[in-house]
Amino acid sequence: MFEKISNDLKNFMKSKQELHVSVLRMLIADLKNEMINLQLESLDDGTFFKVLRRNITKREEALDIYVKANRYDFVDKEKKEIDILKKYLPVQLSDLDLESLVKEEISNLKKFSQQDIGLIIKNLSSRFPNQVDGRRISEIIKKVTNS
Numbered sequence: 001m002f003e004k005i006s007n008d009l010k011n012f013m014k015s016k017q018e019l020h021v022s023v024l025r026m027l028i029a030d031l032k033n034e035m036i037n038l039q040l041e042s043l044d045d046g047t048f049f050k051v052l053r054r055n056i057t058k059r060e061e062a063l064d065i066y067v068k069a070n071r072y073d074f075v076d077k078e079k080k081e082i083d084i085l086k087k088y089l090p091v092q093l094s095d096l097d098l099e100s101l102v103k104e105e106i107s108n109l110k111k112f113s114q115q116d117i118g119l120i121i122k123n124l125s126s127r128f129p130n131q132v133d134g135r136r137i138s139e140i141i142k143k144v145t146n147s
Contacts, residue, residue, distance in 0.1 A: 001048045001088065002031060019077070023084045027055055049089070049130040056085050057135075090130050095140065098124075098132060102140045117141055 005024055012020040034051050035043060063078040093101070105120045106112050121137045 001045065002028075002043050005031075005088065019080060020084055023081050027052065027085065030055060046129070052085060052088055053130075053133060056082055056089075059085070092136075093128060093131050095136075098136060098140050099144060101128075102137065102144050106141075106144065112145060 005028060009021060009024040009028065012024065030051050031043060031048065034040075034047060038047065040047065059078050059082045063075060063082070066072070066074040066078060101124055102120065105123055106116075109116055117138060120141060121134045124132055124137050125134060
């Protein structure tokens with residue numbers, strides 16, 4: 001994936017797509033920092049997707065802050081950056097599929113309680129790595145349990 005991003009960066013630089021270039025440069029810097037911190041020679045998919053998700057999460061948090069502060073001039077930019085990064089994620093489970101998986105997990109429990117939310121998120125995240133994120137699972141659990 002690192003090579004794909006590097007190649008995409010070169011192509012975006014040639015076509016002068018500045019937003020794509022800046023987003024991918026930031027991602028590459030974060031990936032290299034992660035390699036240095038973990039003392040890795042190369043990135044495995046797990047580490048790559050962890051860094052990618054972290055970059056997406058940062059932007060989603062910034063997006064929420066900008067919306068609350070009525071800074072809509074930054075909202076559009078953050079949304080575009082999130083879309084650029086999400087293109088590198090594997091195909092995500094649909095909300096309908098995720099909802100049925102959450103219901104299945106809840107039915108496997110004797111009695112559902114708020115403490116089980118973390119367990120369900122952990123189980124689904126490990127069963128479907130890089131195809132779901134904890135925030136989406138949490139939202140679906142709340143929807144299903146009406147909490």
